[in-house]
Amino acid sequence: MTSTVPELSAVADRVRIAPDDEAVRAQDETISYGELWERAGRVVHQLETLGASRATTIGVHLERSIDLIVAIVGLLRADCVAVPLDVAYPAERLRFMCADAGVRLVIGHHQPLERLGGFTPVTHDGKLVYAVNESVPSTSTEDDLAYLVYTSGSTGRPKGVRYAHRNLTNLITWQSESSSCGAGDRTLQFSPASFDVIYQEVLTTLREGGTVVCCTEDERLDPQLLWDLIERERINRIFVPFVMIQSLALFADAVTLARHPLREILTSGEQVQCTGPIRAMFARMPGCRLINQWGTTETHVATWYRLPADVSSWVDLPPIGTPIRGTQVRVCDEDGRPVPDGTTGELWITGSAVGPGYLELPERTARSYRTDPLDPDSPAYRTGDLGRVRPDGLLEFLGRQDTQVKVRGFRIELGEIESVLNSDPAVAQAVVAVAGTAAEERHLRAFVVPKDAGQDNGQLPDRLLTTLRHSVPAYMVPTGIEVVPSLPRTASGKIDRLALTTAGGAA
Structure with a gap:
């Protein structure tokens, strides 16, 4: 249970070579590589004592902290499957995830654990608490899984996405080799624990011999505080959603070469738009490069594009670039045949x-996970994204095929929100659409047709918003709900979402 998985082999080497180097920093606390490895080893021991074995699913319910990094490394060393349980998620969603993944044992902080229900603390190590739900049988998955993350589901049921050690090893090795950062450099830990980017932030940095610097939630949400942290902690690399780049650009007037140490800003999740403020920000940071990455939760990063150092040469909508190592992207027609x-x-x-x-979703897996149309021995994933190959050979992203959308960096299935709304007895029909065009303006709007149009439905929107806040993550709660007598439809009879969001009351 303690053999080193491939994605940790370089980290283990760093522990042997430079055990006293700083590995993780959070506020005023730091730990070295040797301390990180020792504390992660204690996680392995506790898991073994509590009956966990290889491929056992283990919940991780921790706030952003050194403890979180220790748990991630410890679970990889134990060869258990991490199931991130975001402390910001509603209790109902967390309980579904635990039940669906067969999570019997959770590593968490004491206060967040109280929200899970059914889990009893059995031991602790410092602030790390180990809690067990005796009513859940111990569950193991296939041996190769590194983690299991949940993404929004079109049927109203969140989907557990499996990610294997071989996938993670390929990603981390490629990211380290393609980055300008290395030993001694500092990377921000910005991503929530429930998003796969945290593995990219943490494992890439540790593999290189750098330092992971954890931000507070206030710093994560406030661009001015984030700039202060970048300067104070001498951060060299950040992985952030595009909307945060937009926000950072609005507070970048005081940024100078002397004050900032950034060399790489990497973004994924939404179409990059090279606006005037963003161009101005990077013009003031000639040593920093913007890197556009594209992929899905099912594949993590699949392509990348490093924008030119000359900001004046940037196009408004940059491409998503070329595939990462060991990966290809095919542009296919409806029958899965590559197009010119x-x-x-x-x-x-x-x-x-x-x-x-x-x-545990074989039919959905069979629809989305296929084989490479040019190589039947290679696995493939149908993304539902549209794109094409430009004359220069770079891939261009052209939007979504379906109702799965990206809002402020979060991937959202509109059907999951609509399912909650349609379950209310006072609602005849509900639809959720995205309003706004620029990335920083995009937001969710909901429209509901009441079952009884004759009664006073004035309180219905507030009641539905309360229900959503208890059912889905905050980023999936619409900014408003409008009661409408009917929903517009296209000539083919489908709901016309564009008409909803361009109507006067939906802006």
Whole structure:
């Protein structure tokens, strides 16, 4: 249970070579590589004592902290499957995830653990608390899984996405080799624990011999505080959603070469738009490069594009670039056949980036996880994203095929929100749409048709918003709900979401 998995082999080497180097920093606390490895080893021991074995699913319910990094490394060393349980998620969603993944044992902080229900603390190590739900049988998955993350589901049921050690090893090795950062450099830990980017932040940095610097939640949400942290802690690399780059640009007037140490800003999750403020910010940081990455939760990063150092040469909508190592992207027609360069089609990701599929959803897995249309021995994932190959050979992203959307960096299935709304007895029909065009303006709006149009439905929106806040993460709660007599439809009879969001009351 304590053999080193491939994605940790370089970290183990760092522990042997430079055990006293700083590995993780959070506020005023730091730990060295040797301390990180020792504390992660204690996690392995506790898991063994509590009956966990290889491939056992283990919940991680920790706030951003050194403890969180220790738990991530400890679970990888134990070869257990991490199931991140975001402390900001509603209790109902967390309980579903635990039940769906067969989580019997959770590592957490004491106060957040109280929200899970059914879990009893059995031991602790410092602030790390180990809690067990005796009513859940111990569950193991296939041996190769590193983690299991949940993403929004079109049927109202969140999907557990499996990601294997081989996928993670390929990603981390590629990211380290393609980055300008290395030993002694400092990377911000910005991503919530429930998003796969945290593995990219943490494991890439530790593999390189750098320092992971954890921000507070206030710093994560406030661009001015984040700039202060970047300067104070001498951060060299950040992985942030595009909307945060937009926000940072609005507070970048005082940024100078002398004050900032950034060399890389990496973003994924939404179409990058090279606005005037963003161009101005990078013009003041000639030593820092903007890197656009594209992929899905099912594949993590699949392509990348490093924008030119000359900001004046940037196009408004940069491409998503070229595939990472061991990975290919096919542009296919509706039947899964590759189309000629320059033709729009669905983007299929193939090769080393493709994970093993969804947890206990064989039909959905069979629809989305296929084989490479040019190599039947290689796995493929149908993304539902549209794109094409430009004349220069770079891939261009052209939007979504379906109702899965990206808002402020979060991937959202509108159907999951609609399912909650439609379950209310006072609602005849509900639809959720995205309003706003620029990334910083995009937001969710909901429209409901009441079952009884004759009664006073004035309190219905507030009641539905309260229900949503208890059912889905905050980023999935619409900014407003409008009661409408009917929903507009297209000529084919489908709901016209564009008409909803362009109507006067939906802006």
